[in-house]
Amino acid sequence: MAFTKIASQSDLPALNEAREFSCAGKEICIANVNGAYRAIDNICLHQGGPLGQGMIEDGKIVCPWHGWQWDPVSGEAAHNPRAKLNVYPLKIENGEVLIEI
Numbered sequence: 001m002a003f004t005k006i007a008s009q010s011d012l013p014a015l016n017e018a019r020e021f022s023c024a025g026k027e028i029c030i031a032n033v034n035g036a037y038r039a040i041d042n043i044c045l046h047q048g049g050p051l052g053q054g055m056i057e058d059g060k061i062v063c064p065w066h067g068w069q070w071d072p073v074s075g076e077a078a079h080n081p082r083a084k085l086n087v088y089p090l091k092i093e094n095g096e097v098l099i100e101i
């Protein structure tokens with residue numbers, strides 16, 4: 001695992017918004033949750049909805065398709081912790097956004 005550039009800092013989503021990115025052959029959602037940037041798999045485990053097109057509500061990423069809510073820190077679904085997405089460490093250096101993937 002190594003830190004890999006996923007985006008420029010200027011591409012990051014606004015406060016309490018999410019956005020989709022590609023990195024290392026994967027689709028990644030970066031969410032700005034109350035000012036903290038979180039990187040999580042973009043593909044919802046329910047039916048594959050794109051989390052990066054979802055909303056942030058009460059600190060959770062809400063899938064735009066059927067509303068499953070995902071914890072951006074643990075990667076767990078709010079209603080079922082056994083449903084768990086990968087989350088990735090994220091850092092910003094010199095205007096670049098890097099995730100460990």
Ligand code: FES
Pocket residue numbers: 044045046047048049063064065066067068
């Ligand atoms: S695909 Fe995400 S809630 Fe259904």
